[in-house]
Amino acid sequence: MKNQKKLIILTGPSGVGKGTVVKEILCKEKNFWLSISATTREPREGEKDGENYYFLNQEKFKEMIEQNLFLEWAQFAGNYYGTPLSSVNEKIKKGFTVLLEIEVEGARQIKNKFPNSQSIFLLPPDKEELERRIRNRGTEKEEAIKKRLSRANYEISASNEFDFALTNHNVDETAKKIIKLIKT
Ligand SMILES: Nc1ncnc2c1ncn2[C@@H]1O[C@H](COP(=O)(O)OP(=O)(O)OP(=O)(O)O)[C@@H](O)[C@H]1O
Ligand SMILES: Nc1nc2c(ncn2[C@@H]2O[C@H](COP(=O)(O)O)[C@@H](O)[C@H]2O)c(=O)[nH]1
Secondary structure, eight states: OOOGGGEEEEEOOTTSSHHHHHHHHHHHOTTEEEOOOEEOSOOOTTOOBTTTBEEOOHHHHHHHHHTTOEEEEEEETTEEEEEEHHHHHHHHHTTOEEEEEOOHHHHHHHHHHOTTSEEEEEEOSSHHHHHHHHHHHTOSOHHHHHHHHHHHHHHHHTGGGSSEEEEOSOHHHHHHHHHHHHHO
16 A cells, blocks of 8 residues: 555544544545444444444454455454455545544554554543543443443553554544644
């Protein structure tokens, strides 16, 4: 894949605000494109197949792994998640800056495969605020919240592996800082 600087990884623990910040970035930057991942998790209320994710069963997801159709994939909190290769290639060729909003294992895979990609780790102001954000989102049951929070400790300890680490205090400010980092 050419022009790897156009490939931006946004990672960080579940609930830190990656998706919210990405939405804000996409409102501000029309030449940026967010990759649509595939997942085996169940859709949340209001989520649409092909818009939020490609919702697949495990058999189909594993078939895609076998066929090397993912740029990266990982298991997270009991489900599979992966970045489909073809659409990312196509958007980069068209000149878009492609954003990957992914967890840490997948982010490491992309960093290894594409050393010129740029990686940004979002940190919460503190762990209590992270828990508040996940709980207030209201999308996960208690068991899933616990899995995500225990994984968050491991993920936060990996924050120094990435090019930049930013604390997400305020959505608008974080989005502006990320845009500046990408364009510098
Ligand atoms: N800077 C912020 N201040 C306060 N609340 C925030 C901030 N950023 C995001 N939130 C809220 O935190 C919750 C989690 O945000 P979001 O879903 O974007 O996180 P995420 O990192 O994408 O999570 P996941 O990895 O689980 O998909 C949402 O309810 C969102 O509105
Ligand atoms: N490695 C990958 N991680 C991904 C991908 N798409 C999303 N994610 C990350 O999974 C967790 C959970 O997401 P949720 O939508 O269930 O809350 C979160 O950290 C996402 O960033 C992907 O393609 N590959």
